[in-house]
Amino acid sequence: MRVRICAVGRLRAGPERLLLDDYLSRFDKTGRALGLGPAQVVEVEDRKGGGMTAEAALLERAVPEAAALWVLDERGRKLSSRDFAQELARHRDDGRGELALMIGGADGIDPALRARADMAISLGAMVWPHMLARVMLSEQLYRAASILSGSPYHRD
Template sequence: MKLILAAVLARQFRSKSEAGDRLIDEYMKRTARYATCTSELFDSEAGLLTWLDRQAGRTPAYALLLDSRGQQYSSDEFAGQIGRLRDEGTQRLVLAIGPADGWSPAARQRADLLLSLGRMTLPHQLARVVLAEQVYRAFTILAGHPYHSGH
């Protein structure tokens, strides 16, 4: 399974947060022990959706969009969802953070799953860090690694 952490973030609003970028890179590097993991940034929702539909493979990319109206999971439940997708043969899992004003109805319709990190609104960079960490945590849970330890 290949994981793509995507975000819609106009260039003028992209932070030069070295700390946030270092954390995202660190969690992606850790996740790479279990699965290929890359990051993509898009200027617009339309750009992301076009890119998503052009992903080559036997099956369409599975689109997990972060949305405040999405389903909330515990870390264990999130790991279970990723494990099921992996075991069912999902080739590409795209986990995407949407534009500042939220996903359009068309994007929500395209989503295979809407996921909420919680009811609080997070800045994009922080949401990207939280998502990257939770993806890493999910794979450690699936592997029985002590990183999670049931907390």
């Protein structure tokens, strides 16, 4: 199952970009034998200032047809890393060839896009910078692949 992180805004070169690339590379290597990956990041930018609605339209264009859609939202389900891994495996096992994970802009995800999503997940009650949310999500993808492969990376 291919994974696409669709995010509003551009991540410039720097430590966040290095971490993101590292975790996605690890996910690709670990997930390959599990039928997970490759993963890629698609960045969109609303240059006209249309707000959440405009961002939602740009994000939707980045989603492959028939992909499962998960949005990151502070009101979403708070999953443990094991639960996240199991949800990933369930979608893969259900024959979903694509998963799109959406990260909105500063104001979050448009309510209409959130309503259309297969699942809304939260990275916790704290608010995180959108650039760090990408890194945290990519680490959880790698952690999920590690859990599913039986690797000792994840410890309970």
